[in-house]
Amino acid sequence: MAEYIFSSSQHFSELERLQTLERAFDPATEQRLRSTGVSANWCCLEVGAGAGSITQWLATRVGPGGKVTAVDLDTRFIQTLTLPNVEIISGDVRQAAFAPGTFDLIHVRYVLIHIPDVEAVLTQLFSWLKPGGWLVLEEPDFGATRSADSTTASGQSFDRVNQAVIQVFADRGLDHEFGVKLPGLLQKFDLELVSVDSDAHLANGGSGIAKLMKMSTQQLAQTYLETGKVTELDLDRYGQLADDPLAWAIYYATVGVVAQKLRIS
Numbered sequence: 001m002a003e004y005i006f007s008s009s010q011h012f013s014e015l016e017r018l019q020t021l022e023r024a025f026d027p028a029t030e031q032r033l034r035s036t037g038v039s040a041n042w043c044c045l046e047v048g049a050g051a052g053s054i055t056q057w058l059a060t061r062v063g064p065g066g067k068v069t070a071v072d073l074d075t076r077f078i079q080t081l082t083l084p085n086v087e088i089i090s091g092d093v094r095q096a097a098f099a100p101g102t103f104d105l106i107h108v109r110y111v112l113i114h115i116p117d118v119e120a121v122l123t124q125l126f127s128w129l130k131p132g133g134w135l136v137l138e139e140p141d142f143g144a145t146r147s148a149d150s151t152t153a154s155g156q157s158f159d160r161v162n163q164a165v166i167q168v169f170a171d172r173g174l175d176h177e178f179g180v181k182l183p184g185l186l187q188k189f190d191l192e193l194v195s196v197d198s199d200a201h202l203a204n205g206g207s208g209i210a211k212l213m214k215m216s217t218q219q220l221a222q223t224y225l226e227t228g229k230v231t232e233l234d235l236d237r238y239g240q241l242a243d244d245p246l247a248w249a250i251y252y253a254t255v256g257v258v259a260q261k262l263r264i265s
Contacts, residue, residue: 015077017215018051021110024208025254026053028199029109029138032258033058035195036134041065042104045128047093048111052078058107059083069103071096094121101130109138113169113178119185126189131263135191137256141179142166144200144253147241157230157237158249161217164229168220171227179255191259200253205244213251214242 033054038044040063049055049070055078058068068086070078075090089096094115106125112118129135145162147155169176183196203209217224217238224230241247 013215013219015051017212017219018077019053020208020212020215022051022053024212025109025138026057028254028256029054029107029136030057032136032138032195032256033061033105033107035258036105036136036260038062038105038134043102044068045098045103045106046070047106047108047125048072049075049078049088050109052081054107054109055081055086056083058105059086069098094124096124098128100127101133102128103133104130105134105136107136110140112137112182113139113174113176116173118178119188122185122189126191126261129261131261133261135186135257135259135261137182137186137259139179139182139255141177141198141253141255142169143177143180144198144250146250148202148248148250154237154241154244154247155249157234158241160230160234161224161238164224164227167227167229168223179253182255183257186257186259190262192262193257193259195258196255198253198255201251202248203251205242205247209251210242210249214239217242 038061042062043066044058044062046055046058046068049072055068055070062068062085064085066085069089070086071089071091071093073092075088078088081088106129112121115121125135142165147158149155150159166176175181183193186193201209217235221235224235241249
């Protein structure tokens with residue numbers, strides 16, 4: 001895996017970013033998870049637990065007879081979770097050694113886009129599912145990103161920042177449009193795609209998604225500048241647009257897939 005792009009972020013700024021992400025996207029995630037019927041005694045895997053909100057939500061759903069295993073490269077924000085039915089594993093999911101057919105449910109949000117050899121990881125995830133088990137994946141598509149008005153200086157700066165984002169993905173051997181490719185990749189497995197949706201996050205400044213992307217851009221400012229696609233002025237204007245309630249943009253789209261492993265392969 002290429003080094004996770006936020007791995008060097010300062011503790012409090014990264015925690016704030018992750019918590020902002022959770023507030024913005026947990027409602028949609030919880031809806032997808034509920035559609036699987038997740039309930040008491042299920043065994044679940046959460047890949048990329050972040051600040052731990054979905055891990056805690058799943059732990060409540062499966063109850064004392066169930067178990068949630070949370071895997072993350074950076075577990076600094078979930079080490080305080082002391083729930084008896086939660087196990088925390090620090091490390092790369094590709095090095096995890098779960099037995100085939102271990103989990104009733106596997107959830108991954110905004111992780112696979114950072115992995116170059118993603119098909120190998122999907123193969124692992126599929127093998128870890130029980131027959132009839134559920135896979136809930138949520139991944140971004142930055143190909144959908146654009147400002148609502150590219151005739152303004154701030155809109156043009158917004159679009160240039162997006163070009164820097166695209167370049168960063170390319171430089172790391174990653175696909176900035178991975179989300180839209182995800183359903184096709186899953187069709188290679190013995191899975192029923194129960195639901196597939198794409199949510200283009202059209203939002204105005206000051207919204208949760210705008211705050212999140214402003215935080216991400218501030219943390220990655222030097223990385224974006226090094227692409228040569230943006231200037232300091234572009235980054236400043238991006239932040240101003242993200243604060244302006246009258247300024248609208250599609251920050252990216254999230255592709256969500258809920259799939260069930262066939263009981264007979």
